[in-house]
Amino acid sequence: MDSLGLRERKKRQTRQALSWAALRLAVERGLDNVLVEDIAAEAGVSTRTFNNYFSSKAEAISSRHLDRMRTVSDALRARPPDEPLWTALTHAALAPFEDDHPTPDADWQAGVKLMLSEPALVGEFLRANALADRELAAAIAERTGTDPKHDLYPRLVAAAVGAATNIANEHWLNADPPVSLTGLLRDALQQVAAGLPPPPST
Amino acid sequence: MDSLGLRERKKRQTRQALSWAALRLAVERGLDNVLVEDIAAEAGVSTRTFNNYFSSKAEAISSRHLDRMRTVSDALRARPPDEPLWTALTHAALAPFEDDHPTPDADWQAGVKLMLSEPALVGEFLRANALADRELAAAIAERTGTDPKHDLYPRLVAAAVGAATNIANEHWLNADPPVSLTGLLRDALQQVAAGLPPPPST
DNA sequence: AAGCAAACTTGCGCGACGCGCAGGTTTGTC
């Protein structure tokens, strides 16, 4: 019944342990006070093995964020095919923020906050988002019968959804009287789908 | 008549020389065959001084791209204030591709191609784009009388324009029968301003 | 015109990193 052999399972396990340890340690002590050695020790492997999985601390940390962002593409594919695209996209975009995830939202958000504040992590954070955007574009292409190789359309839509997600999220992190994250995201997507007419209806 | 003193001019000059050397050497020998030492030598300064200007090879290379991308914000501010926003944005977005730049377009494009292909550079490339997006958002906020701190709107628009630019550019780089870059960009912006309705009119 | 303070450059040196290599160990298969 195992979809994967012992080998693959152990690999995933080690990878998770490493990225998890990297995130946890960086959040609680600050990135500069965490050595690769510490992360490897936390996961019970050698430093050399760490570098077999990740080529930098930053990549290890962003790995968890990437996993989360990937859920959007999967969620989109899971929506009924006759549903209007932007309705499906809105539901899919909310997927990372629903709380049926192995990693608690609080820890994930702490990670995002960390990556936005530490300059050394920003690049990797953006890389993860760019990768997730590409995968989302593929899912959108499937659904709309377009081809990312020849049409700008799927990539534009994916980028728009990705940007809306990040902007809503960042706005939420900085909101002084707290606001609803999902509300912000819905609003952002609605503006995008309306062609971003100036000025905002506010 | 100098808007800047000797000091500042020399600094800019050194900075340009360094980023230029970094780009040129990386393009012609491949990133891995370029040492910080080589770049510094090319610019006639010490390796230590290189690190006073840039904290990595990648940042030095992306610096030129960032300069180009900044022109969009300036171009937007230069448009007549009564012009419709998306018209002004379209003109502004085309600014980096007009050929009245100190750096020839061919070299700039070679740099972009390099940054997209070398994994170690992608992060810095995206960082530059993100920074340019933020500045563009500020310019959009001014023009529309909105506030990036409270409204999602300016950031969404800036992100959409940035994404359209990158996607059009990347598409253009990979197009087998060559197509018009400005045509692609206009098309992309038009789709965005139309709310990205599915499927594309093609 | 001269001299002083601030800013910039530079050499030195250290801790950390990324990765190739070679050998030992575990996993999957026949």
Place this chain on the structure above:
DNA sequence: GACAAACCTGCGCGTCGCGCAAGTTTGCTT
């Protein structure tokens, strides 16, 4: 049960980023 492939690990080298403490240049003042 044994063989091959995949994986983990210790070692070591070249590079990197940066703090520090001179030395040098720039710009302002009087």
